[in-house]
Amino acid sequence: MLPKLDQSVLQSIVDTAARESIELDFKREFNPESPDHRRGLIEDVCALANARGGWLLLGIREVAGAATYLSGIQIDDEDTFRLRLLRMIESGLEPRLGGVHVECVPLPAGGYVVGLRVPQSWTGPHRTSSGRRFMVRGDGSNSEYDIHGLRHAFLVGGDVTRAWEAFRDDRIARYYANRLPIAVKAGAAALTHLYPLSAAATPNTIDVTAAAALPDLVRQTDENRRSRLHVDGVVRCGGAEVDGESTRHVQVFRSGALEAFEVIDPDVGKPGLALPWVQRTVTELLPRWLRGLAKLEVTGPYQFGVTLAGVRDMRPMRDEDGFPYWGESAREETLLLPAQTIDPAEFDETQFLEEMRVLLHQAFGRDGVHTRYF
Numbered sequence: 001m002l003p004k005l006d007q008s009v010l011q012s013i014v015d016t017a018a019r020e021s022i023e024l025d026f027k028r029e030f031n032p033e034s035p036d037h038r039r040g041l042i043e044d045v046c047a048l049a050n051a052r053g054g055w056l057l058l059g060i061r062e063v064a065g066a067a068t069y070l071s072g073i074q075i076d077d078e079d080t081f082r083l084r085l086l087r088m089i090e091s092g093l094e095p096r097l098g099g100v101h102v103e104c105v106p107l108p109a110g111g112y113v114v115g116l117r118v119p120q121s122w123t124g125p126h127r128t129s130s131g132r133r134f135m136v137r138g139d140g141s142n143s144e145y146d147i148h149g150l151r152h153a154f155l156v157g158g159d160v161t162r163a164w165e166a167f168r169d170d171r172i173a174r175y176y177a178n179r180l181p182i183a184v185k186a187g188a189a190a191l192t193h194l195y196p197l198s199a200a201a202t203p204n205t206i207d208v209t210a211a212a213a214l215p216d217l218v219r220q221t222d223e224n225r226r227s228r229l230h231v232d233g234v235v236r237c238g239g240a241e242v243d244g245e246s247t248r249h250v251q252v253f254r255s256g257a258l259e260a261f262e263v264i265d266p267d268v269g270k271p272g273l274a275l276p277w278v279q280r281t282v283t284e285l286l287p288r289w290l291r292g293l294a295k296l297e298v299t300g301p302y303q304f305g306v307t308l309a310g311v312r313d314m315r316p317m318r319d320e321d322g323f324p325y326w327g328e329s330a331r332e333e334t335l336l337l338p339a340q341t342i343d344p345a346e347f348d349e350t351q352f353l354e355e356m357r358v359l360l361h362q363a364f365g366r367d368g369v370h371t372r373y374f
Contacts, residue, residue: 002055005103005115010060010070017066020140023054030058030073030114032084039128041085042092043135043142045118046126049097050145050153051137053120059113065140072111078104085116093126098345099299119299122160122197123341125153163200164303164339168193171259172334175309181230182237185245185263188271188314190278191307192260194289194342196298199255206296208234211252216292218250219284238262250285256298258289265314272317272325275360276374278306282356290344305339306356308363316364318373326373327364335363 002009002024012018020026025044031037041056048054061069075081082102089100099119104112125145127134134145134153145153171191174180198205211217212227212234219238228235238248251259262281264274286304293300311330318324337359340352361368 002115005055005105005113005117007105007107010057010105010107010113013057013060013067014070017068019067020062020065021054022137022139023048023052025054025056025137025142026060026062026067027056027058028061028071032081032088038088038092039130041088042128042130043133045089045097045100045116046093046128046133047135047137047142048118049093049121050125050135051120053118054137056116056118057113058116059107059111070107070109070113072107072109072113075104075112075114078112081114085114092129094129094132095123095126096343096346097121097123097126098301098343100345120198122200123301123343125150160197160200164195164197167195167199167257168305168307168336168339172307172309175261180261181232181235181251182228182249183245184249184261185247187263187267188265188273188308188310190260190262190264190281191309192262192278192281192285193303193305193307194258194286194293195303195305196256196293197301197303198299199253199257206233206252206254206256206298208252208254211292211296212236214292214295216288216295217252217258218288219281220288222248222250256293256296258293260285264308266317271314273308273311273314273330275316275364278308278360279353279357279374282306283353286352287349290342290347294344300345301341301343303339304342306337306359308335308337309333311335316373327361327366330364337363 044056048056059071059073060067061071085102090096101117103115106112125134134150135142136145175191208229215223218236222238225237233253236250247263249261260281262277264277265271266274310333312333313329315325315329316327318326358368361372
């Protein structure tokens with residue numbers, strides 16, 4: 001896939017007579033007022049998303065699949081045109097496809113080449129809303145899924161879900177076995193995960209050296225803390241340690257998956273759970289994580305989940321001083337809050353954080369609406 005789109009890249013495409021492929025599609029012209037052009041655009045995007053993702057380039061002439069000339073297309077306003085394309089795609093595919101980026105590159109001779117960068121989708125297969133066609137990209141052309149291909153595509157979607165569940169279960173098991181990449185303080189803890197669905201198929205995608213220096217992957221107060229590279233990725237250490245054991249850190253995996261570890265028993269008086277710490281961590285880290293993964297070019301959608309581990313017989317506390325307690329004691333050693341899917345294109349941060357706060361209350365027998373403690 002092309003790493004970027006600018007005039008030099010476009011000229012190179014023509015100079016080398018680059019050929020259409022499973023990840024590259026050329027269109028000589030596009031008129032948003034034409035029903036045929038709109039239908040063709042939706043089918044092209046659908047096909048790329050159902051395959052490996054790639055670029056759809058509008059304004060490049062091709063002969064027998066090889067680029068020959070930057071013909072360009074006419075647009076009046078870049079932002080207006082970009083928004084119109086995104087709305088067209090949003091309403092034209094089922095289920096909705098997020099993560100499409102539109103770039104408008106002006107040509108010296110006039111006109112634009114418009115590039116649509118389409119991610120490989122992990123929430124498909126997608127179909128066109130109007131014709132209900134399941135399109136898929138092959139080696140230089142589009143086709144419609146046959147029954148066997150469609151069945152396989154749906155099975156792959158189930159495999160992605162199982163991969164996320166296996167990842168979460170493995171991380172919880174490693175916590176209990178004391179096999180996290182650095183020593184951690186014993187006791188009740190929260191494990192917060194953001195898992196790109198693409199990780200199910202591409203286990204090694206990011207530059208861990210870049211991830212080790214990227215501020216967005218940790219809290220603002222931890223940006224300058226040390227990092228430790230290891231076989232699974234890199235640990236971004238937090239500012240809090242007790243006797244050399246971590247009470248807070250972030251694990252960045254080579255797949256782009258993220259894990260925040262935080263001890264939630266402040267050891268004040270009788271053991272208890274500081275759930276406001278969990279809410280604070282999610283509130284601060286989640287928006288930063290989404291920005292950071294975008295910079296590392298790890299696209300969504302993502303699965304997000306919070307796990308409370310080592311909490312049997314423990315109750316939440318109203319504040320960090322340890323008193324008073326509220327809610328019911330945990331009856332299980334591990335509480336898995338329901339996982340939620342995050343599509344960055346449709347993410348409502350305010351609503352999401354409110355739902356998380358309510359879930360933390362409900363895990364201990366309170367509704368979080370009429371009876372709330374943080």
